[in-house]
């Protein structure tokens with residue numbers, strides 16, 4: 298089959314990889330400028346050299362046997378490495394979290410900067426507006442639930458309703474760097490004031506360089522300040538880090554705010570959604586659990602379902 302996949306995060310990519318291996322012709326479309334989705338890495342330039350921040354997923358676990366096997370293959374290919382500071386089964390992409398999705402996308406036909414506004418039914422085929430003239434036998438929506446619902450609603454209202462019932466929690470994130478090490482021994486701070494998580498990004502394996510931190514606000518604080526400006530949010534998160542360090546922080550040489558509107562999904566346990574009559578489906582973390590490995594599994598589940606029935 299010719300299968301279009303909307304969204305090239307880890308769920309869309311894992312679905313595409315499995316389908317392609319079985320001889321299906323996949324085509325992925327992503328609105329982002331490059332590989333990442335919520336496994337994003339952002340770079341900034343400073344007088345002391347470039348600095349990178351994993352500002353979405355911080356690390357991931359590999360509890361599922363099939364995903365653990367995949368992670369071992371990525372480890373052999375130097376795409377991921379263990380990060381013991383975060384836990385016994387904690388993994389990160391190297392040199393940045395987005396290395397995982399970059400490696401997956403390398404073998405797949407992905408079009409970046411390709412936002413899909415609508416899916417159109419033409420006879421028994423599917424078209425994607427405005428990104429492609431091609432017609433597809435099947436279409437898979439691999440975006441956060443909030444972005445999936447409007448694409449699905451005209452074609453499968455039940456699927457769209459399921460997506461609507463899975464709202465995501467937001468997460469305000471600050472990326473900050475300093476020209477000196479800050480006075481905090483630990484590389485990770487959990488649940489401290491308005492911070493749900495803070496990590497010394499430069500201490501993750503395979504990084505180094507300028508002292509760089511990623512600071513993530515609690516879901517509640519992020520929700521309360523969702524429409525605030527980064528100019529307000531970043532100082533608030535810096536102040537929470539200073540509280541955790543019980544020390545004054547040096548003046549940051551980089552300060553960037555990022556508002557994740559759809560960070561961590563509330564979920565249904567369907568694994569993946571598929572309408573065999575019209576060949577439309579959905580994958581993503583919101584169909585299992587709000588984690589990298591669940592998003593990967595969701596993509597794999599749908600691919601295996603399609604393969605079993607074609």
Ligand code: FAD
Nearest residue numbers: 304306307308327328334335354355413581582588589592
């Ligand atoms: P995404 O990665 O969001 O991919 C969806 C893709 O769809 C995106 O690339 C987007 O550009 C694209 N898209 C959306 N709409 C359209 C459209 N209309 N047209 C074209 N493309 C579109 N997980 C963990 O396991 N551990 C963690 O520590 C962790 N921490 C997190 C911290 C934060 C701040 C965030 C945001 C997430 C975190 N997660 C964590 C969750 C994890 O990142 C996600 O569960 C996982 O990456 C979801 O993958 P996905 O493929 O389902 O979605």
